[in-house]
Amino acid sequence: MLMNLDSVRLGCRCAVAAVDTDEGLKRRLEDFGLVPGTVLCPEYRSPGGHGTVLGFRGTLLALRTRDLKRIRVRV
Amino acid sequence: MRAGEAPKKVLLAGNPNVGKSTLFNSLTGLHQHTGNWPGKTVGLARGVVRCRDRTIEVTDLPGTYSLCGRSEEERVAAVALDREEADLVVAVCDGSALERSLILALQILQRREHVILCVNLMDEARARGIRVDGKRLEELLGVPVVLTAAGDRESRERLLNAMLHPPELPDPAYFYEDPVAAAEELTRQCVTVREDAAQNWRRTLDRVLLSRRHGIPILLMLLFLIVWLTVWGANYPSPLLEGLFDRIYVVFKGWTAGLPWWLSGILVDGFYGTAARVIAVMLPPMAIFFPLFTILEDVGYLPRMALLLDRPMCRCGGCGKQALTLCMGLGCNAVGVMGCRIIDSPRERLAAILTNAMVPCNGRFPTLILLGSLFFPGAGAALVVAACVVLGILGAMGASGLLSKTALRHRQSTFVMELPPFRRPRLGQILVRSLLDRTLHIALRAIKVAAPAGALLWILANTSWLGSITAFLDPAGRLLGMNGIILTAFLCALPANELVIPVMIMAITGGGSLQSAAGDSGALLVQWGITWQMAVCTMVFTLFHWPCATTLMTVYRETGSKAKTAAAFALPTAVGVILCLILRLVL
Numbered sequence: 014m015l016m017n018l019d020s021v022r023l024g025c026r027c028a029v030a031a032v033d034t035d036e037g038l039k040r041r042l043e044d045f046g047l048v049p050g051t052v053l054c055p056e057y058r059s060p061g062g063h064g065t066v067l068g069f070r071g072t073l074l075a076l077r078t079r080d081l082k083r084i085r086v087r088v
Numbered sequence: 089m090r091a092g093e094a095p096k097k098v099l100l101a102g103n104p105n106v107g108k109s110t111l112f113n114s115l116t117g118l119h120q121h122t123g124n125w126p127g128k129t130v131g132l133a134r135g136v137v138r139c140r141d142r143t144i145e146v147t148d149l150p151g152t153y154s155l156c157g158r159s160e161e162e163r164v165a166a167v168a169l170d171r172e173e174a175d176l177v178v179a180v181c182d183g184s185a186l187e188r189s190l191i192l193a194l195q196i197l198q199r200r201e202h203v204i205l206c207v208n209l210m211d212e213a214r215a216r217g218i219r220v221d222g223k224r225l226e227e228l229l230g231v232p233v234v235l236t237a238a239g240d241r242e243s244r245e246r247l248l249n250a251m252l253h254p255p256e257l258p259d260p261a262y263f264y265e266d267p268v269a270a271a272e273e274l275t276r277q278c279v280t281v282r283e284d285a286a287q288n289w290r291r292t293l294d295r296v297l298l299s300r301r302h303g304i305p306i307l308l309m310l311l312f313l314i315v316w317l318t319v320w321g322a323n324y325p326s327p328l329l330e331g332l333f334d335r336i337y338v339v340f341k342g343w344t345a346g347l348p349w350w351l352s353g354i355l356v357d358g359f360y361g362t363a364a365r366v367i368a369v370m371l372p373p374m375a376i377f378f379p380l381f382t383i384l385e386d387v388g389y390l391p392r393m394a395l396l397l398d399r400p401m402c403r404c405g406g407c408g409k410q411a412l413t414l415c416m417g418l419g420c421n422a423v424g425v426m427g428c429r430i431i432d433s434p435r436e437r438l439a440a441i442l443t444n445a446m447v448p449c450n451g452r453f454p455t456l457i458l459l460g461s462l463f464f465p466g467a468g469a470a471l472v473v474a475a476c477v478v479l480g481i482l483g484a485m486g487a488s489g490l491l492s493k494t495a496l497r498h499r500q501s502t503f504v505m506e507l508p509p510f511r512r513p514r515l516g517q518i519l520v521r522s523l524l525d526r527t528l529h530i531a532l533r534a535i536k537v538a539a540p541a542g543a544l545l546w547i548l549a550n551t552s553w554l555g556s557i558t559a560f561l562d563p564a565g566r567l568l569g570m571n572g573i574i575l576t577a578f579l580c581a582l583p584a585n586e587l588v589i590p591v592m593i594m595a596i597t598g599g600g601s602l603q604s605a606a607g608d609s610g611a612l613l614v615q616w617g618i619t620w621q622m623a624v625c626t627m628v629f630t631l632f633h634w635p636c637a638t639t640l641m642t643v644y645r646e647t648g649s650k651a652k653t654a655a656a657f658a659l660p661t662a663v664g665v666i667l668c669l670i671l672r673l674v675l
Contacts, residue, residue, distance in 0.1 A: 038502045044154035045506070046191050046268045056291075060300045063399040066507060070187040070272075071218075071281075073294075073507040075395045077402070080502050 019081035027086040095175035102180030104151025112148040183213035190271035211237035217282035230260030322372040333364035362542020369586040373450035377419040378522040386513040405492025417447035422642040433501035445635035446484040451585035541583040569625030569672035632664030
């Protein structure tokens with residue numbers, strides 16, 4: 014099932030289908046190895062749901078939850 | 089460089105926070121600041137390794153996630169990797185997160201001919217149940233692979249050995265075009281992970297530290313604890329240092345007895361007296377604050393802190409990284425301004441630089457505490473000081489919010505930050521590093537400004553000039569709810585904020601030097617007739633006025649622009665003037 018990464022529940026593994034963020038963020042994410050096909054899992058949420066910590070490729074990456082809206086994932 | 093020949097110039101490259109700086113230090117014996125958060129190494133650090141009568145020049149590049157260069161630091165690294173002449177590149181990876189750090193290493197392999205792959209932090213990886221098959225990695229990639237644990241002697245030997253005698257290897261068994269896919273495949277073949285308990289406490293810790301209920305309270309408590317320990321702890325070494333400097337003062341006075349009175353006055357009372365005072369008051373709090381802050385840095389808490397504070401900072405057009413620089417500003421604004429290098433967006437960075445001085449640094453705490461305790465005795469003073477700190481932080485946030493909507497309008501940048509694994513702090517290293525790198529560094533720079541300014545101050549105090557200046561500034565001072573003497577004290581304290589109260593006392597008593605300004609300053613101020621309205625205005629002006637000379641010099645160095653330095657001077661001053669004008673009318 015396709016959905017936006019910001020609405021995936023914590024601890025739920027999913028695979029990135031498409032990254033439709035602006036070019037800058039897209040390339041930043043590529044540097045960390047977050048590309049279509051990457052299997053990841055939202056691990057923690059900061060207070061107010063403002064930030065989300067993604068776990069993938071053995072590391073934790075913190076992003077703003079609102080930026081995750083443009084990342085489509087397959088659950 | 090041919091195979092089997094020793095290199096002359098070596099580059100160290102890799103992601104931030106993979107122990108590159110520690111490796112560099114252990115290779116060269118230099119003390120470069122290292123820490124558990126992205127963005128420590130700034131600019132290029134060079135050092136020399138002497139080994140078996142050969143010298144190798146080693147250059148440590150700033151940590152970077154890509155060779156495209158998004159932030160200032162990453163640009164430095166990318167340009168150096170492309171242009172810097174070197175016979176050998178050591179691509180440093182994090183053994184506990186090999187897949188991610190391999191992405192950059194593989195990009196380096198595509199660009200450079202002679203590369204050694206150094207898989208670092210293996211001690212940490214092993215503790216987390218991660219095993220890396222270095223031999224297999226070597227076969228697949230066709231480059232030497234060295235497994236190291238940064239800092240230990242044996243690792244240094246192994247790495248040096250590989251650098252001096254690069255082994256002849258068969259051609260790579262694995263070919264790739266896309267580094268991301270290749271990193272995934274290589275990790276699958278060379279890394280085995282055993283999930284274990286060590287992983288669990290880290291998860292629990294993150295769950296608590298980032299939780300809705302505990303996250304922010306724990307953060308505030310930690311910050312409060314650090315500031316309180318700094319203020320309370322500095323009470324002990326400061327008088328000791330002052331006593332010591334007083335004794336040296338007597339010796340100097342004796343030596344210069346043969347000189348004309350004015351020359352010995354300028355040299356001993358002016359030059360030495362002021363510099364000694366600045367050290368005695370400035371050094372102890374910084375020597376407490378920065379090691380404590382470095383502990384937070386070393387265990388890996390700072391990136392989490394940035395994430396927690398990203399929400400409030402976001403509302404004023406900034407990002408969580410700016411919150412970190414504000415916290416550093418509590419220790420010293422010059423350090424805070426330098427810390428702004430971690431902010432990616434140029435406009436957000438400038439806003440952060442211009443507003444940093446609104447957060448009260450250690451040097452302003454004594455003024456706040458003294459004035460607070462005059463009219464709010466006991467625990468009231470602590471509350472007043474805490475309120476001042478909060479007001480300063482709100483001021484900085486408000487001002488940068490205003491800037492981001494007006495002069496520095498920009499599209500809000502995104503926040504992407506790696507959260508490193510929690511590590512046990514290396515206390516010995518922390519103490520040495522934070523003392524050497526931040527505290528002494530800043531103190532030395534402050535003395536450079538304070539000593540000449542002290543000579544000038546002495547001349548002012550021993551002629552009728554100081555009186556003329558205070559009289560001249562009196563109307564302006566009164567307009568701001570203070571008076572001429574207080575305003576003059578702020579002006580004379582440009583070299584270091586620690587000087588505000590001593591200069592005030594000197595001007596009140598008509599003493600000829602700061603040395604005679606000892607004694608119970610509080611009682612003296614009350615006797616002089618300071619009112620609580622004046623005290624409030626002075627406290628507000630302490631928060632919002634021009635940054636000290638050291639901070640201004642740092643702003644100039646960081647921005648390279650006189651106009652921006654002038655803005656850094658004018659912005660907090662304007663805020664202070666407006667607030668004081670309003671306060672005078674209201675109170």
